[in-house]
Amino acid sequence: MIxxxxxxxxxxxDAKTSSKEYYQNxxxxxxVIHQFxxxxxxxxxxxxxxxxxxxxxxxLKADRSAKDNDSNGLYDYTYNYxxxxxxxxxxxxxxxxxxxxxxxxxDTPNKPDEKVLPGDVNGDGEIISC
Numbered sequence: 001m002i003x004x005x006x007x008x009x010x011x012x013x014d015a016k017t018s019s020k021e022y023y024q025n026x027x028x029x030x031x032v033i034h035q036f037x038x039x040x041x042x043x044x045x046x047x048x049x050x051x052x053x054x055x056x057x058x059x060l061k062a063d064r065s066a067k068d069n070d071s072n073g074l075y076d077y078t079y080n081y082x083x084x085x086x087x088x089x090x091x092x093x094x095x096x097x098x099x100x101x102x103x104x105x106x107d108t109p110n111k112p113d114e115k116v117l118p119g120d121v122n123g124d125g126e127i128i129s130c
Contacts, residue, residue, distance in 0.1 A: 001037070001038045001039075001040045001052065001054075001090055001091065001092050001093065002035055002036070002037050002038075002090070002091050002093055003025070003035070003036045003037075003038065003087070003089055003090050003091075004034075004035060004089045004090070004091055005087060005089030005090075006034070006089075008024035008025055008026045009024060009025050009036070009084050009085075009087070010023075010024050010084070010085075011023055011024070011025070011054070011056060011057075011082040011083070011084055012082055012083045012084070013064060013082060013083070014083060015044040015046055015048070015051035015053070015083040016046065016048055016083075017048060017085070019083075020065075020066070022056060022058065022060070022066070022067060022082050023057075023058060023067065025057070038052065038054045038055070038084065039054060039055040040052045040053070040054055040092070041053045041054060041055065041081060043086075044083065048085070049085060049086065050085075050086040051083045051084065051085055051086060052083065052084050052086055052090075053081055053082075053083055054081060054082055054083070054084055055077075055080060055081055056080045056081060056082045059071045059073070059074070059075055059076075059080060060079055060080050060082075062076070062079055063079075064079050
């Protein structure tokens, strides 16, 4: 999902505005990063509206109580997630399948027995650098 808006988006611990706000997307000068991408894991609907469960950019403490500024850079997928409120400025750019944990995973264009080159993101046999 890409946010095309011009205001920072708050990332919360839970899908409600009264929960802990971990951070806002942007830079250290509180400026918005335009076209900011988010990895959406799930959609939650409640009395406050629709929310996306997303992967956090920062590393959280194992109990999800706060950002973990003391970690050694280990990103654990089991607890590094937060919630953002869905806005009109958000655009889903790709929707994949779900794995056993009901997390979205991308479709794979390759057969299971095919070898894929590292960096070949679309499985066409070519690696294109940025």
